[in-house]
Amino acid sequence: MSISDVAREAGVSIGTVSAVINGKSTVKSSTRQRVTRAIKELNFRPQGKAQNLKNSEDRRNIALVIKQLDNPFYTAVAKGVKEYAESRGYILFMTTSENDHQQEERITNLLTNKDTNGAIIAPVLDGDAEIEHLFQLKMFNFPFVLLEEVPGIRANVVSIDNSQVTRDVVRYLMDSGHQRILHFAGPLNAAHSFERIAGFRDAFSESSLAFDESMIISAGGRFQHGLKKGLEYFKTVNPDDFPMAVVCFNDQLALGLISALLKLGIKVPEQVSVVGNDNVELGEYGPIPLTTISPPKFEMGRKAAEVLIDNIEAGEALPVRNIVLNAEIVVRKSTQVLNA
Amino acid sequence: MSISDVAREAGVSIGTVSAVINGKSTVKSSTRQRVTRAIKELNFRPQGKAQNLKNSEDRRNIALVIKQLDNPFYTAVAKGVKEYAESRGYILFMTTSENDHQQEERITNLLTNKDTNGAIIAPVLDGDAEIEHLFQLKMFNFPFVLLEEVPGIRANVVSIDNSQVTRDVVRYLMDSGHQRILHFAGPLNAAHSFERIAGFRDAFSESSLAFDESMIISAGGRFQHGLKKGLEYFKTVNPDDFPMAVVCFNDQLALGLISALLKLGIKVPEQVSVVGNDNVELGEYGPIPLTTISPPKFEMGRKAAEVLIDNIEAGEALPVRNIVLNAEIVVRKSTQVLNA
């Protein structure tokens, strides 16, 4: 099914059909009608790839591959990418890997075949890193930027140091007088969870405070998880183990935890300080404005897009860049200063 | 910059370069090295469009064009699309129009040229409907499904009747004994806002209760808007005008309003019933579980994807379908029954 079938059906030449398709005014209206009818009749769809082959117009567009749609962190990154890409004339397409290696691979394979100029990828990182498809991209000089370092491949990376971030916030709590501190950890299949656990540990090993494994509680990444684990833990907690602060994997978890504490009549921050992570919009407006860590999500997207488009537009291969961004602590009302 | 440049640089034929690119094992390793080096040196990227032209592999993928990323309604629709598309072997790419006609047009133009099999589009609908680009899609038999009816074009539509939904919920409040009811309306640039306002009016015109324009309050679509307008209104409200219920444009707005009411010491639902719209996840877990309207977001995405892919895979033009889905009311704790 091609343009020549249409031409035959309409009794005209290929060139004439092409003229009709492209809205050229040189076609007699009776001919145009016959051709249009033939197109409808045969349900003909011009093949974009062949169209561009000749007049290789440069349709500027990039792809962003994230892990999940409903994660506000990635949504914010996407906004940064979108805005910057727009400013340089690129359209952004997004897709999700659902944290699945196979999907990520199918996507990257498709990208090189889709007239996409480049991609920003939040790589799936579970267990053994399968990076064959990323090497494939490098082999073809396909421009891409990772949002997390992938062991074993030299590529552009724009990332946030997650362990650093958690370490800093734990240290902040220690400095403001908290002693027994808990960590409500994130989902077990996310690399971020482990990085933050590591940061949590680091903070203790650098301090004089005692650390034990019971201070890390596997919770999850959603409001319900915080609610459930919060109720569970604080209903049964031994008074000696009662924490002065809880550092949560993300804001949703922290909000759930606060909700649980309020239900149990435990005062925040007077009895327990709670810290989130990500600086989600709702954290500011909840019952108790949340102290949290604000990663430069938007800036991360902007920067990744900038590196990507620079690479796309460079004639030659640019040197690989590795940019690590810093997060900052946003102190609101869910934490207190004890030693003031 | 093409494969022939690489061939010249490496001193081999085009066919050999192609063989290297496609990982054929027939190439001597010394030759392969020379070619690989030339590819690197020239920063050569094979053109996907030309690659597929010959062996036109059918790379299954569709696009979803929504208006904004951070709208949980569309995110949920996207999930439905994604899941269904996946089940039929299609990869989903999303992009946003930012409620801008020009962007929507640029996107649709790009789609036909990008080896994309079809698209689901939430059309921008402000003032005069510019639909030239949609006619363009029809002209080329490019399969697409709209998530809202667009006046002037016969196309596949999968939608929710927004005025019906609001009418139903107002009627529910009336039936359960509420008399003075307010509407916190949505953003002025969204067609949904006006449809819901219409539904609000309809409910009154069908009842014996009095309606006046002051019952409709333009608020917005976010938590802050509900908070701000809520404080504003209820601080200064004339006791005679004190409403028994407020119907909000969406859940975020309703949560903001509830937050305002609690701050003012007004009891929900004892003094005021509050209803949201969209059934966002957080509504269930707030300080007062939110009564809301639950549109079949996920199902909407599934259905749209089904219609789209059916059209893509049909050899002939299928008859146009127009599917209207029904939303249901989810009663939680933010409304009361007065006449029980």
Place this chain on the structure above:
DNA sequence: AATTTCTTTCAAATCGTATCCATTCCTAAT
């Protein structure tokens, strides 16, 4: 009727790559 001018259509060249078949190059066996 002949000529000019404008409109419409056609045929061929072209884009960048994959594929296929013929050819060349090696190697090893005679």
Place this chain on the structure above:
DNA sequence: ATTAGGAATGGATACGATTTGAAAGAAATT
């Protein structure tokens, strides 16, 4: 040295559209 056989490479063709300049047709002018 010769040759067969397999490995490696080159050249031509095809893919489905656009583009271009030439040819054909129609209309206007002389």
